[in-house]
Amino acid sequence: MHDLPSSAPRQTMLVVGMVTLITAGAFESLAVATAMATIARALDGMALYSAAFALTIATSVVGMVAAGVVADRARPALPMLLGVVTFAAGLVIAAFTPSMSLLLLGRALQGLGQGAYVVALYMVVARAFAPAQRARVFAWFAAAWVVPSLVGPVVAGLVVDTIGWRWVFGAVALVAAPAAAVVLRTTWHVPGPETLPDAATTRAGVRRIGWGAAAGVGVTVVTLATERDGTAGIVVGAAGLLAALVAAHFLLPPGTLRARRGLPAVVGLRGVIAASYFATEVMLPLILQTERGLSPTRSGTILTVAAVTWALGSQLRGRNLASSLTYLRLGTTLSIVGIAASATIALPGTPLAVGWVAWALAGLGVGMVYPTLSVLVLDVAPPAEHGAATSALQVSDALGMSLAIALTGAAVHVVVNALGIGGYLLGFGLTTLLGLVALWLAGRTTLPDATTPTNATA
Template structure:
């Protein structure tokens, strides 16, 4: 591949990555205005859940299809579906329509991020890739920071519909650039698609995510709905594992997990996803509810984390090349653990500098770790499995985050009931004068109500919320410990020692053919 073509492909992939990252944060800012126009506040969470369900369940499927039919057609297909969903979301007339179209948008988004990372693995040698991964992490971090602010500007100065329409010109540009600049020639042969594996995996994950997203909110964890969904999930995922051992071309080859690097990186992905989703969900809550900051303050406090991440990811590429995966991952998980230790110690009296230090440490730790996981997995498999292997790391990260946040939400609800109930029992008159529609749990997050509270009551509620969040942060701290311990099982030594080496003749020929088709530089 020529240098100019590689630059164009890189820009196209950066645009795709930016759109995927932007869409996860920009919609949240616009949702209050959307609800104000369309109504349906009871369906609020499903605007996010529908997108999450479809984008998560399709990741391993797209990864496998990218290995069978090539990266480019799957990326273009995902981009088109994402843009169709974006346009339809912008034209939504009801909340139900918006939820349906967000689900379609998620179907496309499930292809974009893992295939972006897979193409990076294809067109760059290991040394180049270590640097480029940091660049893409920077795009992701910057887009995540810009998202909330951009969403606010659009809503304040235009229609909320442009939150979705803004995706269109950039998505079209990304697709066109990739269409003409990326040349790949995949061997055409008849494939036996793993339909049963695809359906059982999708159904099992949908049931699991539906159970954890709705459990403890729409119904109790011990209800027949939760028990049924968990049972269905276990049954379908068990069937999936059975089928994958029999399928000619499994959607998620279980042999991948005979490789220690992939197993440990997958565990690391679950830990990383749980901490990433947990911190971005519950530190802003601390900032706004306990420290009394505004919604803007709550969003800005994540800035140090999202800036430290890409910087650390860039540096970690050099560390991987010089010292290997284990050292890099241990540095990352160690920094994350220290940062989480500070967060666990948060009290209403904690100063802003200490919060910033914690965010920087966690961001730097996640940046080091994420690069080590992606590079190690991509380097451990042949071209023909790189798509599904890369997708699996993204899959485990998202599953970890989704399930983790649901568990954290349940913990927080239990703790808030435990701490808030005795306080309000002594202030019955306050409950009677709360504005209609404001629950006691939201008192600290509603500026007008908050400012009307007596200082004694306000202080008690702040301490109660801080004590409730402590148990959430403690769970994240325990996950960070698990992540650090697991990384000792990553192989030591230089990264190039663990580069995939093709097996005798047939595999060697296939790898050579794939490399020449992609005009890839030799890795190593």
């Protein structure tokens, strides 16, 4: 671990810069989700609506893998710089695009850059902060999503209605640029790894980037296949899923898909908890608007409440009051209860307040789990492999989330068409089951030797 050559004020400046950069990325994600229907209509590209989201997720996987490979060979400022520049280029292209095809190029660059700079931020935490400080920094990372969750959709709507949708991208660039400058200036002298990988390890890194690209293609194919009906959609989707799983086998630590104890279980848990939580989240506004008659603004408040409790859970985790294993078990349990109870919004006559309280509980639980896994992956992995381990954590998150959203959404769509509103219960059942798998995985993040870092209080 290389401490930042500075005093507390300079470290505070670094945290402020990193949190601002994450906030800009969070706002971009939420604002674009709000404005994309308007953008697609303006560019005569409604047929490519889903692709605008799928491409961003797919290229983010490539960015994560590539940044992890570079970070294990250079100072974290290098992948940070490459990621921020790529992200900014994507924003500029999207802001000035005359066509939907160029918008897709901009969205692809945004995902590529954001995936890279997020991994770089984790490497800054690993090399510039003492282990005892990391949980608090990761808690601030989670808190960075609160303000965008509260105001992002509303601000995006106002921007679209007043000065135009292009400023959704332009405003993010204006916020991200100074934040990136602060982070780059503060971390420029943070050194890279003490020993450089040998030639064989370098070749393995190049292969990882190739598998990252394969995973991205697989995710894109699965997402787009769910928009098609009939046998063709099923065949194409199955091929994409197979490609993503094969790539995951090579991208994630050995034993991840078999839930081996230690680092593989830590990385696997991140993907499963992301799948459980976010696949549930995308169903909630849909049910509230189409089945319970709520407006988009009112239905969106259920996500806002969960974002606030997520940040609260992260802040509680940052206090280091219990062991990492305790936080994981408590957080996953709260998430399971919240997901199962939030299914009540699909039942006519059930008070909507029950769903709001339930989803707030799920947010609180996942808010404890995420920073705990971020701390554990740095504790368990050797310092020379922090880049690859951090990249694997982010890749697991992206793959788990995107595949679960696509597959659960497709299954629910079919059942709801056949059974009506009660069909949504299938979706909640699947995501609750994923939560139970996450709870089982939580117990496998520790090793038999009680002295190992995974058992220590983070």
